[in-house]
Amino acid sequence: MPALDLDDQTRIELEAAAFRRLVQHFRDRTDVQNKDVMDLAGFCRNCLAKWYRAAAAERGLELADADVREMVYGMPYEQWKAQFQR
Numbered sequence: 449m450p451a452l453d454l455d456d457q458t459r460i461e462l463e464a465a466a467f468r469r470l471v472q473h474f475r476d477r478t479d480v481q482n483k484d485v486m487d488l489a490g491f492c493r494n495c496l497a498k499w500y501r502a503a504a505a506e507r508g509l510e511l512a513d514a515d516v517r518e519m520v521y522g523m524p525y526e527q528w529k530a531q532f533q534r
Contacts, residue, residue: 471496475522478532493520 454462474480474493482492497516504511517525 471520474520478528481534493517496520 452459474496482494486492486495494517497513497520500519501511501513501516504516514525521528523531
């Protein structure tokens with residue numbers, strides 16, 4: 449990875465902005481199924497939610513799966529599945 453001359457706070461802010469954009473992209477692209485993303489990229493919306501929950505747990509914060517999935521999906525997971533999963 450190329451070394452960028454970024455201070456930690458700037459790096460964290462850029463990573464957070466990229467994460468928010470990825471989440472929004474997933475929310476906008478409801479036509480793309482998790483299975484398709486998993487097959488091509490090796491991760492999906494559910495993986496992203498699990499990674500978020502794991503990062504919180506490493507910091508002593510316990511988050512419910514349902515809450516973290518809703519953050520990624522932009523709605524309750526069951527609602528997303530009923531509306532968009534094929």
